[in-house]
Amino acid sequence: MIITNVNLVLENEVVRGSVEVTDGVIRALADSPSQQPGAIDGNGGWLLPGLVELHTDNLDKHFTPRPKVSWPPLSAMRTHDAQVVAAGITTVLDAVAIGDERDGGTRQDNLDRMIHTIINSQRQGLNRADHLLHLRCELPHETTVPLFEHYVDLPEVQLVSLMDHSPGQRQFVSMTKYREYYQGKYGLSDPQMHEFEQRQLALSAQWSDTNRTYIARLCRERGISLASHDDATSAHVLESHHLGMVMAEFPTTVEAAVCSHQQGLMVMMGAPNVVRGGSHSGNVAAHELAALGVLDVLSSDYYPASLLEAVFMLAEDDRNSLGLAEATQLATVNPARALGLTDRGILAEGRRADLVLVERHQGQVYPKRVWCRGELAF
Incomplete structure (x- = not known):
């Protein structure tokens, strides 16, 4: 050809x-x-x-297209695969959440089905894109480590990220934003929201630190690339560096992004952040980090078509020094190198x-x- x-x-x-x-x-x-x-x-x-996508939960919406609607797994996978390929993505790490019960358990119920479907459709040659696994570990939960141990030795696992979405820290330093997001998503009344907050805080205090240290050690022993998630301060970043992270997913502040870059962690930001001109959570805008020269990787996150669009938008943004070749690196060679994929x-x-x-x-x-x-x- x-x-x-x-x-x-x-x-x-x-x-x-x-x-x-x-x-x-x-x-x-x-x-x-x-x-x-x-x-x-x-x-x-x-x-x-071909674009390399490290963090997308796009498959979730096809497994559960409406609340309490469970879609046939291979049909959901086929639709997701077609969507990412149509967006120019040829290597995709399907992100599956472990220990996440914020949606009432739907993600957890789908976990085995999703992982089984991803792996088997790939091994049987049914997919157009190359599908691998990204385990997103929600740290404040007692089930997180047992589930992680169950899946970590699958050869498809290429990336693990450590998350703590507890109120008042990292992604949701602003309690106002936290309440807006979860009350809007789950329709919680003020008393229900208060109860939800208290439960998340208690779980974080009990499990987060222990789970973070243990999972990071298992990843280092197996040579699995490890990512932090929503770091907000230099202290967060230094902890991530100490634990062996290679990537900082979606740092929420300039401070955390600059420190991550200085410590050798590749800074990932969401392509929807670029397309929309800022973060939906009120955190740092991706274009600010591009202008500072500390943006290394883009991810489509929840909207596959945003990845290619963000590449061209950054290349034409006179607030940074990126040309099209440099902007393309953010969605191709940089994420590939973060995983040690040297063939693409x-x-x-x-x-x-x-x-x-x-x-x-x-x-x-x-x-x-x-x-x-x-x-x-x-």
């Missing part, structure tokens, strides 16, 4: 040219058009490496032919074709 008449988004520059693919691998790149008959005409669009993430000879052909219409980016290992997936 040859794709020609495209802007090749290489690791450090954008070059007009063509690419040749053989047996699912990039065999050659050229800074000139191909004259071969049958070459695919890219119509002057952009050819990017850049357009280079010998790398996997995970490719996204992008066009723009009226300022909007459109993935026109997506290839996974050289096979047309969208």
